[in-house]
Amino acid sequence: MNIWKKAYEKWIGNEQLHPPLKKELQSIQYNEEKLQELFHKDLTFGTGGIRGVVGAGTNRLNIYTIRKVIHGLAHYLLANCVNVKDRGVVIAYDNRYMSKEFAIETAKTLGVFGIKTYVFTSIRPTPLLSYAVRYFGTVAGVMITASHNPPEYNGLKVYNEDGGQLIPEEANEVMQEIQKLDNELKVPILSEIELEEKELLIWVENEVDDAYLQEFVQITRQPNDVFQTKRDLKIVFTPLHGTAYDLVRRGLDVFHFPEVHVVEEQIISDPEFKTVESPNPEEHQAFQLAMEKGYKVDADILLATDPDADRLGVAVKNKAGTYTVLTGNQLGCLFIDYILTHTDPIFLKNGRILKTIVTTELATSVAESYGVEVVNTLTGFKYIADEIRQYDETGETYLFGFEESYGYLFSGFVRDKDAIQAAVMACEMAEFWKRQGKTLLDVLEDLYEKHRFHVEDMTSITLEGVSGTKQIEAIMNDVRDNPFTEIASLQVEKIEDYLVGERKILPEERQETLDLPKENTIKYILENNNWLCLRPSGTEPKIKCYYGVSGKSKEESKIRLTSLKGAIEQRFDQILKNIK
CATH class of the missing domain: 3.30.310.50 (Alpha-D-phosphohexomutase, C-terminal domain)
Structure with a gap:
């Protein structure tokens, strides 16, 4: 019998199989091509965690593939971290299909090992999960998300105790533990009631959000008298049906931006992302409704975040009066120039800008014109996060990090790309240059003239x-x-x-x-x-x-x-x- 057939027989013959999954398999029991696709391999755990189409089978994301990954993660944590059970793991999730269910399955699986979990009561952005790891001092974090993938996908990202995504060495060890388990259907779990009775499940409401926003005052580059005044900037914001709406609005309030117009149709938390072809701000079609709103209110800047709010897209008006979507490279270089212009030269000598090897070299030219060293990492924000961790030990000063795929981080209180920080700072930067009579496109042209x-x-x-x-x-x-x-x-x-x-x-x-x-x-x-x-x-x-x-x-x-x-x-x- 083929390997995939053995796997299928194991699943369909399991009397305790989750009823929706059993129903799905029964509906295609005579479709060998489809069954082979579901069972011909296991979903692979990589450096970013695991991601796949939601559904039945070993090659799909479901409660059993989630349990298998978390079972391996638990073994890894107990072998490599200290005080694991008391420090626990924090779990967050976005608005995709099955996200909350997968988050609870994660807690149920960790509970068998006596590992305490903090679980958010409602959807949250990825950067808040990174912050929560550091806030609670947990040994790890788990984020249930498929980022900007199509609606049928979901996924799971694992974060280390520093709040960054697992680096390859860590991920490989977790993968080895996962592979030791030969039957994902037999992973033991506790019930939700048992978790609460044993005080292994702690529900998290607004505590982390409030603490996160209190950190925002440290990322502004404006003096206090300017920071405390209302900013004259017309903003249009869309969370693209995802998780960013509340925190971006509150962040803009902290920075005193009163004129924020939201794309009402895209505030709705919709796992189907019905108003866009793809919920990815890297793709210009995602800005269609934001642009329509922008023309109506004569907005200075348009902001779009992806569903789990770790990527930000920005569009600004050009000289023809239409909106131009900035590339990730362009916005990152504008951020560098703005940050370094407004940083005390004393901090520049030991300061570091971080970027990936496939990110623009304009960033290097801009930073070096201020006497600041640029450090390159491999592709993936986990490497930038790990570099920041090393600066905690070396005493080097982290100033800013970004990658070309719309990921930015201003302050190390978060250890992953953070579209909420970036959205607020994009507005502060645009408002600063507006007071100088310039748009962000004007400033970009100045950078090109100076640095090619x-x-x-x-x-x-x-x-x-x-x-x-x-x-x-x-x-x-x-x-x-x-x-x-x-x-x-x-x-x-x-x-x-x-x-x-x-x-x-x-x-x-x-x-x-x-x-x-x-x-x-x-x-x-x-x-x-x-x-x-x-x-x-x-x-x-x-x-x-x-x-x-x-x-x-x-x-x-x-x-x-x-x-x-x-x-x-x-x-x-x-x-x-x-x-x-």
Whole structure:
């Protein structure tokens, strides 16, 4: 019997199987293709946790796959952390299907081990979960969310005792514990009543929200007399049916922004996200209703947060009177310039800006013009959070961190990207420049004039199935074994291979060690501050290519970007043709 059939028989033959899941399996009992999809593998626990379509089967997210992950997490915590049972784990969840049920299943599973849990009574943003870990001093945090994935998805992110997402070493140890369990249907749990009777379940209401907002006064860059006055800025805000509405509104109140117009249709907590094609502020269609509202009220700035409120998109009016959506790179550089302009020079010498290796080099140019060092991490905010943790020990000063995919963090009281902090600070920054007679687009143009015109982009190729995996491997192997020395008439100056942890300096081929974790990523650094980076996706059957170019004008930069893309596409086509 096939492995998937054995797994299916185990599930359908279980008399105690959760009735909705049993009903789902019975409805497709003669559809072998569908059953194989549900049972041909287990959902994989990676560095970001676990994510999948909600439904029956080992390849779906359900109460049993949740229990299996948390059972492994409990073993990991008891083996690696101190005072686990008393310190406990804090659990939050967003507005997706089954989110609260999965949160309670998490508490039920941890309760068997005598581990106390703090569970929020209603939906909360991801950054608040990160803060709650630090606020309560728990050994870990669990966030039930699928971020901006389609409605049929849900997921689970695990946070360490510092409040950051698990780094690879931690995640690998958790995964090893998960894999020791061979039957997810037999994971023991306590009932909710038993948890409450044993005082292992503590319901959390507004205590953490209030404490989180009290921290906000430390992120402003304006003097107290300005901070305490009402700000003249017209704001439109949409939480895209997610979790950010209450905290963003309260945060804007703390910063004295009275004129906030919300997109009423998108305040509703809707797991179907009916008013958008995708609840992702990186995609411009997510701003459609916000723009309509913006034109009606003549808004200065539009804000959009993704469902779990760890990403922020911003749009501002251009000279033609229409709204332009800023890229994550553009907004991040505007933030850097604003922060450093308003930071005492005494703190700049030891200050650090953090960004990922696929984030714009304009950030480096801006920061260095203020004498501030930029530190690069691998892709993923967990690496930025871990760097902040190290600064607690070294005494270096964390000033700001961001990644190109709309993630920003101003203050380390949270250890994950925080769209609530970013939304409030975007408004403070826009209002400051409005008083100077400028828009954020005007300031961005000033940065380009001073630091060259930087343009970034990302392309990807989807290669599915077993053959796709081999093709992605072949591409990465080819660019390693036969490296570029020139791309689109630009000389290669450095090749950084993060899988082997080496940087090669050309043309002399001198080697340096990269002080970063191992990852299957290659970055080519080209002359005149141009670069590209290749990496397979960790969650999808794709290989991604990130590009960063700079030129004396926007036109020159865009032409260069097109040339780089063309050169890479041609190389990929040749590699794929050779392996067919």
